[in-house]
Amino acid sequence: MGVVGRFNVMVSGRPDGQPMVFAHGFGCDQHMWRYVAPRFEDEFRVILFDHVGAGGSDLAAYDPGRYNSLGGYAEDVLTICCELDLHDVIFVGHSVSAMIGVLAAGAEPERFAKLILIGPSPRYIDDGSYVGGFGESDIEELLDSLESNYLGWSSAMAPVIMGNAERPQLGEELTESFCRTDPQIAHQFARVTFLSDNRADLAKVATPTLVLQARQDVIAPVAVGEYVAAALADSRLVLLDATGHCPNLSAPDATAAAIANFVRS
Amino acid sequence: MRPPPPLPTSSGPDVSDEDGAREVLDGFLAPLAGDDPEQLYDRAPCGYLTTMPDGLIAKANQTFLTLTGYVESDLVGRRRFVELLTPGGRIYHETHYAPMLEMHGTAREIALDVVCADGRRLPVLLNSVLEHDISGMPTVVRTAVFDATQRTKQRAEESEVRARKLAHTLQQSFIPPTHPDIPGLELAAVYRPAGDGTEIGGDFYDVFEIGPEDWCVVIGDVCGKGVEAAVVTSLARYTVRAAAVRQTEPSAALATLNEVLLHHETDRFCTLTVLRLRHEAGDWTATVSCGGHPLPFLIRPPAPAVTIGSPGSLVGPLDAPRFSDTAVELGTGDVIVMYTDGVTEARNHMGEFYGDERLREFLVAGRLSAPTLVDGLLDEVMQFQSQQPRDDIALVAIAVPDSEH
Numbered sequence: 001m002g003v004v005g006r007f008n009v010m011v012s013g014r015p016d017g018q019p020m021v022f023a024h025g026f027g028c029d030q031h032m033w034r035y036v037a038p039r040f041e042d043e044f045r046v047i048l049f050d051h052v053g054a055g056g057s058d059l060a061a062y063d064p065g066r067y068n069s070l071g072g073y074a075e076d077v078l079t080i081c082c083e084l085d086l087h088d089v090i091f092v093g094h095s096v097s098a099m100i101g102v103l104a105a106g107a108e109p110e111r112f113a114k115l116i117l118i119g120p121s122p123r124y125i126d127d128g129s130y131v132g133g134f135g136e137s138d139i140e141e142l143l144d145s146l147e148s149n150y151l152g153w154s155s156a157m158a159p160v161i162m163g164n165a166e167r168p169q170l171g172e173e174l175t176e177s178f179c180r181t182d183p184q185i186a187h188q189f190a191r192v193t194f195l196s197d198n199r200a201d202l203a204k205v206a207t208p209t210l211v212l213q214a215r216q217d218v219i220a221p222v223a224v225g226e227y228v229a230a231a232l233a234d235s236r237l238v239l240l241d242a243t244g245h246c247p248n249l250s251a252p253d254a255t256a257a258a259i260a261n262f263v264r265s
Numbered sequence: 266m267r268p269p270p271p272l273p274t275s276s277g278p279d280v281s282d283e284d285g286a287r288e289v290l291d292g293f294l295a296p297l298a299g300d301d302p303e304q305l306y307d308r309a310p311c312g313y314l315t316t317m318p319d320g321l322i323a324k325a326n327q328t329f330l331t332l333t334g335y336v337e338s339d340l341v342g343r344r345r346f347v348e349l350l351t352p353g354g355r356i357y358h359e360t361h362y363a364p365m366l367e368m369h370g371t372a373r374e375i376a377l378d379v380v381c382a383d384g385r386r387l388p389v390l391l392n393s394v395l396e397h398d399i400s401g402m403p404t405v406v407r408t409a410v411f412d413a414t415q416r417t418k419q420r421a422e423e424s425e426v427r428a429r430k431l432a433h434t435l436q437q438s439f440i441p442p443t444h445p446d447i448p449g450l451e452l453a454a455v456y457r458p459a460g461d462g463t464e465i466g467g468d469f470y471d472v473f474e475i476g477p478e479d480w481c482v483v484i485g486d487v488c489g490k491g492v493e494a495a496v497v498t499s500l501a502r503y504t505v506r507a508a509a510v511r512q513t514e515p516s517a518a519l520a521t522l523n524e525v526l527l528h529h530e531t532d533r534f535c536t537l538t539v540l541r542l543r544h545e546a547g548d549w550t551a552t553v554s555c556g557g558h559p560l561p562f563l564i565r566p567p568a569p570a571v572t573i574g575s576p577g578s579l580v581g582p583l584d585a586p587r588f589s590d591t592a593v594e595l596g597t598g599d600v601i602v603m604y605t606d607g608v609t610e611a612r613n614h615m616g617e618f619y620g621d622e623r624l625r626e627f628l629v630a631g632r633l634s635a636p637t638l639v640d641g642l643l644d645e646v647m648q649f650q651s652q653q654p655r656d657d658i659a660l661v662a663i664a665v666p667d668s669e670h
Contacts, residue, residue, distance in 0.1 A: 027360030031368060095360070134352055141353020141378075148376035149357065194356070216319070218347055218355045243319035243345070245359035249367040250318070 001058055003083040007049040007076065008056035011084070013041035018113070019086040020044045020263070023077065025095025025119075025246075026193045027181070029055025032094060035252035036259070043264065044090070049080060051097075053185035062185055070096070070196050074103035081111050090263050092116040094248060095219070096193040098228075099201070106204035115209040116259055119245050120228045121220040122198040130199070133221055139194045146186050202231035209235040210262040212255065214242040236262075312410030318395070318403040320345035320363075329410055332389075334382035346408070351378045351386065362391075366406065370395045376413060388417040428463045435465050435495045439502070440659075445472035447480050449544060451664040453635035455643045459490075459607070459657045467494040467535070468605045468657035471502050473509075478544035481509045481518075484603040484661055485537035485558065497533045500525065501580075505539060515539035515554035516588035519580055523556070526581035534581030538574070538603055542663070549595040549665055554588050556580035559609065562628055563593060564600040570628035573601070600635065600664040602628060607658035608642070611650045619649050635662040 003009060010030065013020075020040055024032040030048040037046050050057040051073055066072040077100060081089055089112050093101035098120030105112045124132045125139070181189070209232050213225030222239065229237035238258045242251035306313060312329030316322050322340045330337060333349070340349075347358045354377040365372045372393045378386040393408040440456050452472065459466050467487030474480055483505050487497045501522055508521035518539050526534065536558035543550050553561060557579035560572035573593050578586035595601075604624075611619040627642055639660045646658060 025360065027357075028364050032364065034368075134356075138352035138356075141351050142356045143353070145354050145357035145377060149361070216345075217359075219359050244347075244363055246364050246367070249364055 001061070003080050006052065006058045006061045007080060008058075009080060009084070010048040011045065012038075012048075013044050013046040015045060017043055017045040018088055018090060018263075019047055019081075019084075020090045020092060021047045021049075021077070021081065021086065023049070023091065023093045023097035023100060024051065024054065025093075025097050026189055027186075031055070032246065032248060033092075036248045036256045039256045039260070040263075047080070047084065047086070051189075052076065053189060054181055059182060059185070062182075064188060067185075067188060067192065069192060070100050070103055070198065073097075073100045074107060077101065077104040078108055078111070081108075087111065088113045090114045090116065092118070092259065093120075094118040095120075095245065096196075099196065099198045102198060102201050102205055105207045106201055109205070109207060112207045114263060115205070115207050116212065116262060117209060117228065118212045118248060118255070119214060119217055119220045119225070120211060121224045122202055122228060122231070123196070124194045124219070125197075127197070130227075131221075131223060133219070133224065134194065136195075139191070142190055142194065143187060146183065146190060199227075199231065202228060203233070206233045210258070211235055211237045212240055212247065212258055213237060214240050214244060214247045214251070216243040217245050219245040311412075312389075314346060314406075314408040314410060316346050316406045316408065318406065320347050320406075322346055323405065332381075332387060332410070332412055333379055334385075336382075339382065349379050351380055354378055362393075366393055366395050367403075370397075376417075379410070388413040390416070425463060431492075432458070432463055432465045435492070439469035439495075439498055441470075441472055447472070447474075447542065447663070449478075450542070450549065451635045451666050452482075452662070453639045454661040455639045455659070457607075457643060457647070457654060457658040459654050464490055465492060465495050466490050466657035467498050468607060468659040469498050469502055470603070470659045470661050471506065472661070473506060475510055475541075480542045481505075481515075482540040482542065482603065482661060482663065483537065484605060484659055485535050486605045486607075486657075486659075487535040488533050493531065494533060497526070497529070497531050497535065500529065501535055501537065505537070509539070509541070513541070514590050515541050515552055516577075516590045519554055519556045519577065519588040520586070523578075523580050523583070523586050527584065534579050536606075537580050540601065540603065540663075550592055551595055551601060551663075552590050552592045554590050556586070556588055559604060559606055561604075562602045562625075564602065564628050565596070566598060566629075570602075570625050595665045597665050597667055600633070600638065600662055602638065602642075603661045604642075605657065605659045607654060607656040608646050608660065610656060611646045611654065611658075613649050614651060619646055623649075635664040638662045638664075 022033045022037050024030050029050045033048055037048060040046055053059065053062045091101045091112055098117035099122060101115050101117065105115055121132060123130065124134045125136055126132050211225055211229040213222055225237060229235045240247045240251055240254050240258060242254060244250045247255045307327040309326060309328055312332050313326040314322060314329060315324035322344055325337060325340050347355050350358055357377065362372050362375050375391045377389060377391060379389050381387050390411040390413045391408055393406055395406050396404045398404050436458050445452055454470055467489060469485055471483040485501055487494045487501060504522045504525050505518050508518035512518055519537060537556045538558040538561055539554050541552040553574040555574045555577040557577060560574050562570040563573045564570045574591040575589050577588045609619055609621055609624055627645060639662050642660060643658060647654065
């Protein structure tokens with residue numbers, strides 16, 4: 001299966017425009033971008049995709065060995081860029097995909113023009129004077145929450161498999177799969193996401209970067225956003241007047257405006 | 266013949282009937298008189314929360330306050346709902362619940378734990394709807410909070426029942442399906458899994474016929490517990506069965522199993538004793554090979570019980586293990602006892618091991634038949650650890666009965 005099927009890649013916008021790749025975070029899928037990404041179709045080539053294991057991706061492509069670290073997901077981003085022959089890429093990563101973008105840009109800096117990291121955290125677990133916001137036992141609690149809430153997953157997956165971009169009437173059904181993942185995949189992705197430590201990878205990135213940070217975010221607090229911005233060579237931090245970890249959903253206007261300000265010439 | 270009953274007569278509008286109906290209705294509705302909207306809200310059989318789109322609590326009903334132990338002034342205008350959750354629950358809230366609510370306008374039957382005023386955790390089920398104004402802007406989130414303590418308890422109980430059933434089914438595959446019987450010998454075996462029966466241990470035994478008057482008895486212990494250990498236990502049992510058919514020496518069967526485990530993805534190893542019993546010219550010969558397993562005892566009254574065979578390597582972890590064979594001719598009255606370390610490593614309340622010495626003493630306590638011996642030894646070891654075995658126990662005894670038997 002090609003990258004389009006494997007990652008449920010959706011391309012829109014100007015075919016000759018600069019590519020903007022939007023990567024969703026843990027728990028959801030590319031619908032996370034529905035209030036933000038369309039606003040860039042006038043000028044850019046907009047590429048949306050689902051990480052393997054999420055949304056409409058090919059679940060059969062999920063390999064527990066490959067996805068045992070964020071590196072596997074970063075390789076996927078590079079694969080998509082390579083197969084679609086994308087250059088001068090603007091990468092927009094939410095939550096864990098912010099670090100996936102950092103890893104991808106560290107590995108192939110020439111591929112990327114700009115990075116936009118929304119609610120990034122290089123490490124969720126506290127470590128000495130570094131405050132990530134969580135303890136290791138908290139992650140076990142999260143895994144419990146995932147386990148208690150996976151019911152109904154399989155019935156909800158059916159519409160996504162038949163989902164088709166050419167049939168917009170299925171749009172609503174498509175979003176039914178939103179936030180629902182195969183329980184075992186969700187379990188491993190949660191572990192990999194919340195137990196990873198990418199602090200050392202930040203220094204390897206020279207790509208101009210915008211860090212977008214919500215003022216109230218219980219997953220990635222402001223101090224963590226500041227840490228990320230300070231550790232990157234070429235970055236600016238913008239605080240969004242938004243609450244929660246998903247300003248792309250809760251404050252799409254402010255989010256889109258901050259991104260536009262950074263990417264539009 | 267009786268006249269028919271008079272038909273109801275009507276004179277003008279049927280006022281009396283209408284009044285009666287109203288009376289009935291009033292009587293029916295009377296208990297609901299106290300159902301003013303405020304009481305309906307506050308005394309609802311579930312907690313109600315109203316939050317602003319940013320999660321700030323704007324209103325909470327009395328049921329929610331009673332369930333969680335908070336007072337209104339702790340919450341309203343001060344706390345966001347996500348702050349009442351456990352840290353792991355907060356991540357779930359932010360990565361699943363809040364996005365679902367934003368995207369669908371509803372989130373249903375979400376299971377989370379609320380941290381109550383006294384720090385206690387209350388399992389709840391949440392149903393939320395996001396309200397919009399006419400321009401489509403989110404205005405408030407309304408959430409019904411159901412106490413899920415009973416449901417959670419029930420789930421835990423159900424999962425324990427399932428675990429027990431799974432453990433039992435797997436354990437049945439660790440021992441022969443029917444009680445083994447070797448013609449001309451007296452054989453008895455017992456198997457007692459550790460703990461309360463929900464855990465799956467790694468002890469097993471097997472008895473099978475290779476040819477006429479040619480039998481194999483195996484006892485073993487796979488390191489670790491759980492389903493993964495059970496997989497290795499099955500693998501070990503069937504590998505030894507297959508190897509014993511092709512190879513006469515018990516040590517060769519151990520070497521084959523070692524090879525198989527080396528190439529298997531598991532890191533687990535096991536200890537094993539393989540005993541081959543052959544009946545030739547009227548006499549039984551026992552050939553024993555051990556792979557890191559406690560050596561079997563030979564009881565030949567009136568002599569004290571002695572071990573037979575030599576220890577050998579653990580089976581599975583080494584590239585070049587050493588296994589050897591020891592042959593013993595058996596006479597009338599001889600008994601061979603094979604056991605797992607659940608016997609000798611049983612501990613009493615003082616923390617003392619049952620140990621080799623107690624075992625030897627038990628084995629010379631008198632001439633016993635094979636069934637009496639295994640049952641008696643199991644009883645003694647169970648009593649020693651106050652009927653709470655922390656490890657599995659497997660025991661096999663083979664006796665050469667008197668010829669008149």
